Amino acid sequence: MASDPKNSMCYALRGTLLLLPCFKNYKSALADLNKAIKLDSKNWKHYLTRSMIQDVLGDSKRKADDKKQSKKLLKEIPLSALSDLDKKLIKKYLED
Numbered sequence: 001m002a003s004d005p006k007n008s009m010c011y012a013l014r015g016t017l018l019l020l021p022c023f024k025n026y027k028s029a030l031a032d033l034n035k036a037i038k039l040d041s042k043n044w045k046h047y048l049t050r051s052m053i054q055d056v057l058g059d060s061k062r063k064a065d066d067k068k069q070s071k072k073l074l075k076e077i078p079l080s081a082l083s084d085l086d087k088k089l090i091k092k093y094l095e096d
Contacts, residue, residue, distance in 0.1 A: 008040035016049055019056070029053050044073035045086075048093055070094060 004010060015032030018025040033050040040046065051066035071094055082090070 006039055008036040008043060008046065011036035011039065012043070012046050012049060015053070019049075019053065026053055026056050030057070042073060042076075044070045044077070045089070047073065048089065052093070067094060 011032040015029040015036065017023065018029035018032065030050065030053045033046055033053060036043070036046045037050065047066040047070035051063045051070065054060075054063035054066060074090065074094070
């Protein structure tokens with residue numbers, strides 16, 4: 001982060017890694033995703049990842065709020081702009 005402290009993807013990536021079973025550092029993961037969202041509030045994946053952290057922490061209200069925001073932001077993106085991996089994430093975590 002020191003080389004590019006305003007790059008939201010760096011924080012999001014570290015937060016995602018901290019979710020892995022070998023780390024299980026959920027509070028730090030949450031702090032990283034909060035920072036990523038502060039830097040880039042239009043990135044739907046940041047909200048999706050934070051919703052996963054909220055799920056692990058047992059905060060169903062915030063999880064639902066983040067999923068809702070992620071879906072809202074996705075409506076602004078053309079389907080053709082999404083990668084196959086993005087589409088799989090959406091299907092797995094955001095489709096009801």
